[in-house]
Amino acid sequence: MRLKPRGNATVADTVLTLAATNLLSPIILFFALGLGAALVRSDLSVPEAAAKALSIYLLFAIGFKGGVSVASHGVDSTLLLSLVAGTVLSFAIPFAAFGLLRVMTQLGTIDAAAVAGHYGSISIVTFVAATSVLQSQGIASEGYMVAVAAAMEAPAILSALWIAARYSSPKEQADQAQDTKGLYREILLNGSIVLLLGSFAIGLISGPKGLADIESFIVSPFKGVLCLFLLDMGLVAGRGLRASAHQLRPGLILFGILMPVLGSLAGLAAALLIGLSPGGTVLLMTLSASASYIAVPAAMRVALPDANPAIYLTMSLGITFPFNLTVGIPLYLTMAQAFGG
């Protein structure tokens, strides 16, 4: 944060330098390994139960550490504002995404609504990757951003459903209403939200003393576990790309790269408005830029079964996730610094 780049050229330089360092971090390289292995049809695979266990570990660790951080640094006056900002962003981004999709691509309304929902929601692994870049740069951030992440998971789903309903025939609307029964409950009580918020609350209650107890489980091995998890995500993304590459028209690919940048700008604006720290700003930008690959796809299968999962999963996991991981996060970091975050 010491050096604030002044002009665009410098910004580009910084992004590139950061991205270059970033690209060589084990986390990214393991994602690339998984991606490559899947694309060449290696039979390398992580058992489903192991992948789920890794994901439980990450949510547990990130939630807990967030809670402890809030417990140690006290609750900022911006906590509530951040939660509101996150919720609003999650509600709003799908509308922008939908508009953009209608302009840039030839997706039908249902598919476009489903994709849009993914971009309003968040990817917790992208969040974690941003956290670890911040850490390596020695930039602090608000611990409660974890809670903001949780708050941003669900609202986008409502927007997506609302958009889909607006463009549907009455018969389709009735069908959707039928499918949606009980869905809101399911979304709010989604395992990943419950685990993230629950661990956050427990971290908040236990504080640094609690952290000391389980530090060598959730802090020191964290990065290594993250590498394994990204290996798995690379495998899954690669399998998806191999199976659905033919459905990815240039417009869609472009959208998958443009949308996160736009999302990050919305996040930046919100962060500046509510006065987040530079680190917090990067995280809110990253959350806004990231696209869901757990909660939203499952909700879409239930509520919009006619939307093609190959499209939204591939865009989210195969395009936007790697973009954020490699170029996006360094870019958001540089932007946050440039815009005085």
Place this chain on the structure above:
Amino acid sequence: MRLKPRGNATVADTVLTLAATNLLSPIILFFALGLGAALVRSDLSVPEAAAKALSIYLLFAIGFKGGVSVASHGVDSTLLLSLVAGTVLSFAIPFAAFGLLRVMTQLGTIDAAAVAGHYGSISIVTFVAATSVLQSQGIASEGYMVAVAAAMEAPAILSALWIAARYSSPKEQADQAQDTKGLYREILLNGSIVLLLGSFAIGLISGPKGLADIESFIVSPFKGVLCLFLLDMGLVAGRGLRASAHQLRPGLILFGILMPVLGSLAGLAAALLIGLSPGGTVLLMTLSASASYIAVPAAMRVALPDANPAIYLTMSLGITFPFNLTVGIPLYLTMAQAFGG
């Protein structure tokens, strides 16, 4: 151990203070999180394979550490006595439990025998939780209590079968004899007993040098893994409670709370008789108070298929386990200190 409370009021105070600290430990909070998540029907879940892996880790770690502790402190003259005491307690407690169940509840004999068997046997996680409370209080205990735990797993099953047979018709007895064929072998060679005792033996052979080798696997991350495991146990207990709450008459609930306290008293008496250390006393009390949720249920399904699993699993995992975890262990600790343990 420095302050020995003199009167009942003080005992109650100590229990409460201890319980209050205990209640806010991450271990308990994660159990509560799992319980709550299951009760509100969140889809949070731990894959079966991951839960089994966690359980293998815990048995491996606790067994090994027990063995190393015996290797470093030498074999106490009370080792054999403790093993005998544990075995006798495990044999005897089901009879008391059965009598109490017949008085307090309206369970039929088969159900009552099955439930009684669970209370004679032990829960290794409750044991681990007690160990970690002792640790946080800086109270030492005998390393071989792990072996006592293993010794207490199986005898109660025999008592339960014996009770059930006594109250059965000759036809039922013949059926049970048929089902029981090969059961004793299975019980003794039960995976959790073999792993616990095996790891104990390996720890004993490897000693502190062996521990140094694998310390950063089985010591430092232990508490964190325990948190995850308790999250899972909370989920399983919550699902059980939700499904079978209607079968839990007040008498049964009361039994689920009273029985562990009675069991702990039996454990206390035995510990005083054989002269265990204060820490060892608390552990023997906890073992006596705890109820099985792995080995005994499986044996009961084989040998007493007419006993209702919803009852014994819910009592063991839904009532007695959380009771021990929250109030029980602090109570046993205070009692051990009060009675000069």
Place this chain on the structure above:
Amino acid sequence: MRLKPRGNATVADTVLTLAATNLLSPIILFFALGLGAALVRSDLSVPEAAAKALSIYLLFAIGFKGGVSVASHGVDSTLLLSLVAGTVLSFAIPFAAFGLLRVMTQLGTIDAAAVAGHYGSISIVTFVAATSVLQSQGIASEGYMVAVAAAMEAPAILSALWIAARYSSPKEQADQAQDTKGLYREILLNGSIVLLLGSFAIGLISGPKGLADIESFIVSPFKGVLCLFLLDMGLVAGRGLRASAHQLRPGLILFGILMPVLGSLAGLAAALLIGLSPGGTVLLMTLSASASYIAVPAAMRVALPDANPAIYLTMSLGITFPFNLTVGIPLYLTMAQAFGG
């Protein structure tokens, strides 16, 4: 390395002393525990997903550490030579093994070819066990031996298929050609090869800085994880032995002990020829001595379905693996030292 035994008696002594220490290491003891548990038909078991996760962890850790080691010590001029030597050994050993099998046992050609293929390939866990013995003796070795291990996995399969084809009728050859379609691709892109080499490459790129990031995941807990994995291997080997012991004629058992020693001599000769360090020599000997239990069995099921898996799996996992683990590695170490390695 300080004392170089001069005569045979001394060699035997050293082997025995080393083997005795080795036999009491937790790694071996846990293998023995698993073996024993399976032989007495305990229901102790590791879920398949957990076993696969452990195996992924080991490949990830060993590959990465190998890469980092090369990154820090620079590429030795012998790297390429070692890769060539490994490849040649893997190609050549099956021919020796096949000849020996035809002399010592009554296996048919197909079975003998399949078994021979296993002995040309390698067992990564045996390699890891050798590494950890070297470590405990303070003997350094070349980091790129991991890459040599990867290079030795596949060639032996080709030799086995070639041998099998030579002894087959034209009809059988046509069948085999049919089954072998696409097999070479599968073998080269085998998950364990890809993960090992990929992690090696990532370790090479990330260097010591990358290692520092994930050290507390892949270095400190490594031995503990290895213990659990060996427990599982013991269980699997024990189950295999129980099921197929009757097929293990004395000739086969003898082969399972003699062949690794012969293989290690070939490895020793190659190591002396290309001038590996003492540690590297032991590792190349161990690789040559070890028999595959992952990649080759799967390839044999596809390409030589008439070969009896009970034979090759039991020989590899039930005889040669424990032999190498207990007596083999100390023997190879002593031989390497005796022959001036």
Place this chain on the structure above:
Amino acid sequence: MEMKQAKRVEITIEAPMENRLTDSLDRAGVTGYTILPVLGGSGRSGRWSREGQVSRAGGMVTIICIIRPERLDQLLEAAFGVVERHIGVVCVSDCQVLRAERF
């Protein structure tokens, strides 16, 4: 052995719909069923596999329901209400059961 005629219904459905289907079966009075995990598959929407999946979205389960012939229609109606707009397969075959009083 005394056996009775029954119907075996096998429904393969997306994992996120599992609870909706079983709830609907429960409401239709069908309380006996067994749920099998599915590793992967292929259909008009392409090949898929559960390997490495974290989300429930990309998986399916198979629900097997053995039922008296006369109750089949009720079951199928309940099932169809759920699977109608979703991908999945419903397949019915004849079978015979021991202990028919249980169905």
Place this chain on the structure above:
Amino acid sequence: MEMKQAKRVEITIEAPMENRLTDSLDRAGVTGYTILPVLGGSGRSGRWSREGQVSRAGGMVTIICIIRPERLDQLLEAAFGVVERHIGVVCVSDCQVLRAERF
């Protein structure tokens, strides 16, 4: 394709009884069977799920046995001896098999 008539027996039984059942089948000369994992289910004793389970007690498995029609009774008797007092379902259907000499 030359196919032969056979019987497909599907037995869903509690996991702790698995070995007893397969031993009993072995004794009755039935050595061919395949064991499928079960995720969960529902029956007269309520709903259950394997998620997060550590004990074998709360789970079931499905054993599938393809057998020549004339050997069915023998199999059913062996199976019935084991499942008789336990929860579980036995369901038999007609099928046709390739490579009939294997059964």
Place this chain on the structure above:
Amino acid sequence: MEMKQAKRVEITIEAPMENRLTDSLDRAGVTGYTILPVLGGSGRSGRWSREGQVSRAGGMVTIICIIRPERLDQLLEAAFGVVERHIGVVCVSDCQVLRAERF
């Protein structure tokens, strides 16, 4: 409910052959199938179990394929080409399906 006659083919085959079988089915125009995991089993080559296995070699999978009766032969030929020299079981039964247009 409108139902249509179909065939249910159940193929239990070694895991390393899974891709070969599904590729061969694909080539034969059979694109609908579901793959179930198998825990263990027994046959002429003895008992086996997946517990603790790391290699794919020692495991099997069950592939279920529901297909129109007139396409059965084509499927069986494709399947037989793969399973011919390998261990495994192919079993066909009659069934009825909802939404027949999907098959």
